[in-house]
Structures are given as C-alpha cells and as structure tokens.
Amino acid sequence: MHRKISSLLLVSVFIITFLFAGCSSKSAETSGSKSEKITVTDLVGRKVTLNAKANKVVAIGPGALRLYCYINGSKKLVGVEQMEKGKAVGKPYMMVNPEIKKLTAIGQGGPNNSPDAEKILSVKPDVIFSTYSSDKSSADELQSKTNIPVVVVSYGKQSTFDPDVYNSLQIIGKVTNNENRAQQVVDYMKNCKNDLYKRTRDVPENKMPSTYIGAVSMKGSHGIESTQGNYSLLKAVNGKNVVDETGKTGTVMIDKEKLLKWNPEKVFIDEGGLQVVQEDYKKNPDYYNNLSAVKNGEVYSQMPYNFYDTNIETAMADAYYLGKVLYPEKFKDVDPVKKADEIYKFILGKEVYSQMANNFGGFKKITLK
Template sequence: MNLKYNKPAAAAFKSLVITVAPMLALIIAAALSQLFPAAVFAAGAESGMLITDMASREVRLEKNAKRVLAVNSASRFIAYLGCAGALAGIENIDKNFINTRAYTIALRGLFEKLPAVGEGGAGKPLDLEKIISLNPDVIFEAFNDREAAELMQKKTGLKVVSLSYGDKSWYDESVFFASLNTAAKVMGRETRAAELISYVGSLNADLARRAAVNKIGRRARCYIGAVSFRGRQGIVSTDSMYTPFIKAGAENAVSEIGANSHIFLDREKLLVYDPEFIFIDAAGLSMVSEDYLKNRSYYQRLSAVKNKKVYLCLPSVFYYLNIETLYINSYFVGKIINPEAFSDIDPAAKAGEIFAKFCGADCYEAMNREYGAFSRLEFGETGVTLEKF
C-alpha cells in the first residue's frame, strides 16, 4: 500500500486531539471520583490547611472548623475572635466562676447552657468520653504542652491545636498575636484577628506616647503583689515582667530577679526593695487583708503603706492571663504614677472600651462589683479598706 503524508489532514487531526483530550480527561476523572471517592478525599486532604500550632506541631485540617472545643483556658481566644457560637462545650471553670473574667461575663448566656467536658484548671483531668461524644472538628488547648496535646489527639482521635500566651514571660505579645492568628486561621476569622491586633497596636502607641511625658525625670519604682498563681496568693506573689509597668513606663522593683515572670518574693526582700508604689491584684486582696491583721508592723515598715500609695487593680490572672486586663491596668498604673500624662483618662471608661474591644461587651461594672478595683488601699486599725479612686 502506498501511503502519502497528507499535511492538512494531519494538522486537523492534531487540532482535534488537543481540543478533545482535556474534555476526555475531565469525563474520566469524574467517573473515577464516583467509583473511588476515597482516593479523591485523600488527595483533597493533602491540599487542605496545614496548621503549625504554638507547640510546633503540624496539624492538617480539611477545612475551617465549624464546631470546636476549647480547653486549658483556650476558650478565651475563641471569645476574643468573636466565634464562641462554635463552641460545643466548655470546662466547669468557665461555667461556675463566670463573674471572675470579662470573657465569661460577656458570654454568660451561652456558657451557662453548654455541656461541661471537665472541671478545668491545672492538674484537672478532662472528660475524654464526653469530648469524643461531642465530636468537634478541632480541640483548642492553651497550656502549650506538646506531649499532652499529642496524647489528647491520640486518645480522642480528634485534631488538637495548641495555643500560648507567652514563652519565658507569662505574657509575650508576639506569642499572643501568633496564637490569635493560628486560632483565626482554623476558624476562618483572620479579619477579626487583624482588627484586634491593630487595636492593641493603637493602645501600645498611645501608652508609649504618654509614658514618654515624664516631668519628674525618673521612672516610678513600683511593685505588684498578690498575683494569682495556681490560686489566690498574698503580697509576696509578684511578677518581675509585669506588663502594665512596662507599658506605663514604670520601674519594676523586682525586675532584676530571675528570668521567670512569676516570683514568690522573700518577705524581707520586699522591705529592702521598698517600692514607692505598690499595686495589689484584686484577686488576692483577701489574702493581703488577712496577712495585714496578723503582721501590721511588717506592712507599716513599707514606704508605700506609710505614704498611702497602695492601689488595687483588676486581676490579670484567673485561669491564666486576662490579656485585656493587662492593657486596662496599664492605663490605671499610668494614671497613678504619671497623672499629668494620663490626665484625660477615666480608668473605668477606658476599661469599658478595652473590654468591649476584646470581649464584645463592656464588662467593667460587673468586674467592679466582683473586685472593687481602681481603689486606694488604706491600712488602718481595723484592717484594709478601699477608698475609691
């Protein structure tokens, strides 16, 4: 047979192949997806979200989470992101101590209705059977314990994402921002995270501008006492990296001690440091009051007590850190130690604004009823009394 090459016909055939081939590939792929759906799911899983959490664990998610649990204080992050409606359950510490924190006050109606998945708190076990029965898309936890997170994921068969407030310090702003962004990516709340981070940036800029106005030519020497640590504590429980002192431009009297943020200070050391101003965390006020009645002479040796420069601020710690309170207390500290630079600040109004920005509601009045904050403390014959600032 004598075959001759027909150039026009070959070109037409090539054009037909180029046109039809992609269509055939789509048809075949669609048919295979019906016959072998598992294969398609596996391929899709590889193209889902890969989250690197704050414990440096890689967690792959198919899509944004719609139903979650937040344990080990992680419910605070969910509240900040404005997506608490996605919570399938909470710990009892968020149900039974509602008036102690702004985010639980703001979400009271929701939290009272949600089922409990454990007591909550350091060393308190979670109800893994209850967690499994609720079947969330993701479990958030904020103790930032890699081994514990891996064990929880293994025991429940559910995805676990670790968050964190800080590294060596109790609070590290950059770590908080990274945690907020991590949770936001899981929840599809990136815009809200960006808004809150921007707001914190505006607070930082405002505080830095005010702190730079210093008429006395030195930083006020301050001490924070009664900081909670695994429960209420007395005057020697302190924070060497107390964020409000840093933000307000104060000198922390115990900043030279150690790399850890929380410290149980030797009682005699406090007398040696003898700060000009003492701030008491309201959560531990009862402990300070009880101690004063037993050790009046000790307190009367402190210059801040003698000069009536002891003040009560809102609790920065209850089931780990109340981030919004750190910024609220920064303004209060500034108002006390540098009144001229903070002359236009009403601490209660500023607290209401910050609570609303973080938690979605002005929780100041409820917090004030619980703690009686923003007061001067009078150490008198009958005990410690509050004089409203």
Template structure:
C-alpha cells in the same frame, strides 16, 4: 471552615471567644461552667457555656480531656494548649484534627499573636485576628509613648494571685504592667522569675514610690496590716497615699483585656500627667467591649474588683 469546635486547656476557649467564634463551641471543660467575672470571657458567655456538655475537668484539676465525650460530640476541630505528645494521642483516639497553640502569660507577646493568627485562619476569622493584633500593637505603642519622657518610678505589686490568694508578700518579678511602663519593679532581683513571696524587709528597705495591690486579695493584705501596723505606717508610699488597686488578670492563664486595663491603671496612678486623659474604669470597659463585646467593670465591682486608691494608714 469548621462549624463545631472545642477548646482544651488554659487559654484555648478564651482565644476562641476573642475571635468571636464562641457560637461554634459544642463542649467545654467543667471549670468553664462556673461563672467567674475575673475570667471575663467565661462570665460574658456563661449562659451559653453552662448548658454545654463537659469534655474534661480543666482549671486547677488539670487538662486531661475526656476522649469519649469528645468523640461523641465529634467536633470539626480541637484547639488545645496541652503538649504536642498528648495532642497527638488525643487526635489519634478521637479522630478529630487537633491544633496546638501557646499558653500566653505576658501581655503583649508574639506567642499570643501567633495563636490568634493560627486560630483565626482555621476558624475563618482572619479579619478578626488582624483586628486583634492591630489593636494590641496600637495599645502597646500608646502605653510606651506615654512614658517615653517620664522619670521612671519604683513600684511594688502586692497580693498577686498565683496558685491561690496571697497577702502583701505575694509579688511578681517581671510584672508585665510595670515592665511595659518602664517602671523599676523592686521585686526584680537576679534569681527571681515570675510570682514569688518577697522578704518584707526588702520592701521597707527599697521604699517604692507606689504600691499596687490586687483588689481580690485586699482582705489578706488587711490581715497583714492588723498584725503589723507599724511596718505599713513606715512605708513611704503609704505615707504619701500612693497605694492603689489592680484587678487580678490571671485566671486559667492570662485574661488579656484585664492585663491591658491594669497597664492603664498603673500609668494613670504613677504618671498622672502622662495619663491625664485616661479614666481607668472607662478604659477597662472600652477594652473588654473590644475583646468580648461587653463592658464588665460593674460586674467586677460587685465582687470587690475595681480600680481605686487605698489608705493603708487609716
């Protein structure tokens, strides 16, 4: 039963926090020392992590661990999402057992469940690991059952963050909140996978029923509107006031609690009858309270990230 641990690479520290083992953490990557509300675990436990020694850069600067700093801390175990070869080298050079886990980019995925299960075992947090997996499976079943009998709507996700901020053209094929709710994502075209910049002619040609915009990138979308107001006024979703916000959930990989909250926001906006009992902001707080022990919607709203309706024709 390890008393001291560190996480190296995207998702590692987040999963430790989900498993309620953050008090065992003895060092963090430099990227984890900034207080970033969109990176929920980092924000909630910022006061603890801000005072810990640095064990590498992390974040967009890459995940090269500082072997000397890690050796000095002598943790009982290292959890990492770096590749096996690098992990073997890290174990040899520091003399600390290294456990490799997957980076999870989808919302409900076996790779996430396996990471939770394995880390739960190592951390002696099996009960919490089971709670998380049960919660996720129950949530997935709730979402899919709500849309079982609805007529699927078409949708477009705009301002999607990937390697920085993007405007209206920034979208994603296979966008998880659309996929789980069986929506027709107009960005799903044959050769595309993951985030990319779409040809705006396709959006106007397909005329999606609903448009969702990541609120943290809305200022960039506003610039697009100023440059081409006629284009936006001709979109059916804009005319019908079916444009809504999302909270960006990718920051140092997927923040699962925000991704799930976005699923409920999409469902609530696209299928109000099927999600009539859901207040997306309250649901967000309920979900973050389960994962990291604290509601965060008020803190997110302070940085312009909240669930709302947009009027792009105004």
C-alpha cells in the same frame, strides 16, 4: 447534504460543549476541595491539616476557651470543660458569654488534669484547640486517640502583649474562617502596647517612681509577698519595678522584710489578694505603716486578671491604670474606667468594668485598715 453536515456540526458542538462542561465541573470540584483544606503550624511547631474550616469546636486547657472567645464568642462551640461551668466572677469572657455553661461537659479541666478523649469525642468537634500540650508528643497522642485535629495554642511567657498570643489568635481565626476578626484583635492589642510605650518612653529614670506590685494572684490568692519580676504590665509603661533587683522573672514570693528595705514610693495591691493583705495588716499594722507608700497614701489597686490563666483584656486595662498613677501627665487624656470599658467592648463585645468593680473594687486608692 447540507442538512446532514449541519446536523453533524450541531452534534459535534453539543458533544464538545458537554465534554468541556464536564471537565470544567471536575476542575472546579477539585479546586474547591483543595482550597477548603487548611494547614496551620501550631504553637509547638506541629503542622496540622483540616479538611475544611471548622464548624464545631472545643477549646481545652487553661485559657484556651478565653482565646477562642476573643475571636468567636460562643459561636461554633459544642462542648466546655466542667471547670468553666463554675462562677464567672473574674472571667469576663464567661460573664459576656453565659450560654457557654449550658454546653455538654467534655472533661473536668484544670491545670492538673489531662484531656478526656472519650468525652471530647462525644460532641464530635472538627477541631480541638488546646493549651494542655506543652510538647508535640502529648498533642499527637490526643489527636491519635480522637482522630480529630489538635491545634496547640499558647499564652507564651508573659501572656499580655506576648507574640505567642497574637499567633494563637490568628491561628484560631484561620481555622474558624474568621481571619479578619482575629487580625483586628491582634492589631488592637499591638496598638495598645505601642500607645503605652509611646506615652512613657521618654520618661527620665529619675522621674520613674519606684514601684511594687503585691498580692498578685497565681493559682489562688496570696498576701503582700506575692509579686512578679520582669512584670509585663510595668514594663509596658516603662515602670521601675523594685523586684527586678532580684534578677527573677515571673512569680516571686519575697521575704516581707525585703519590701521594707526596698521601701517603694508606690504600691499596687492586686484585689484578688486584698482581703489577705487587710487581714495581715490587722495582725501587724506596724509593718505596713513603716512603708513610705502606706504613710503617704500611695497604695493603689489592681484588678485581678489570673483566673484559669490570664484575662488579657483586664491586664491591659490594669496597664493603663498603672500608667495613669505613675505618670499622670502622660495619661491626662485617659480615663482608666472608660479605657477599660473600651478594651472590654472591643475584645469581648461588651463593657463589663462595672461588674468587675462590683466584684473586686475597681481602680482606686486603697487604705489598709
């Protein structure tokens, strides 16, 4: 009798254990499934859900690949726009990750071309990061065509130190299971912005030299008349931008006579357009020699950072050089070259200032001749 009871008890315990284990297993599976799903709100306000962290990625549109490289380098990329396969000059993210050029072409790329859904599909990505879509409908259309989640990222209005960039980097980190790295990059950018601000916030207005940034690259090289109003890099170091008198923001093509009227104390020339300025100087030296900055040897370089949108790390390095020239006492502990390489190393993983300097000239005084 006791043996029968014992046997029945053993069987009962076995059955209960088996059922409990089965339930636990199902519960774990369900929990795991739910936890793998990721939902993000992209930069045009769309909620995009992925079934799991992305292991195969493409980044399309001006600057999308660059933002991706800031977080992941070339990892997980399965295709690249044809435009990115060209020369890496001026694009540090491609200088540091040359293997990207070997990936399958997924469309022409470029600001005036639409995404190629068929070619994107050929590499079977888990997600598409895109800067092409400035509105929800175009992003939804590409997502519908490919049946692949499309996440819109953005450089915002000013690119450098823009909250939209921070948000985009964090979204990329979340989708690709690299949130810690994304937060580190965002924190680093914010710390640089705060450092620049703290160094210059107490400069009295009468100690701010009037400044002009000329030959700013934008969809190609331009002459001295190409500049920017409400210029983010000058704002970062509390600089006095003579162009702000116009009330305009972003790219401005001024009348050259206006520059003579402003007659800024210091002039910075974007090295992307330096050759254009030098050629113009040969034709009309008197114009330039009438500028106080030229007469007094106060013309300086700025490394070009606009190549298929903004190379934010180069722009940040430029901001430190601007600060060093405008307020040397506030930046006496800063070596702009070393700071540039620190920025390149942190954001891209490699020091590339020397390559940039070889290509464009680097940080220095400029003599027009």
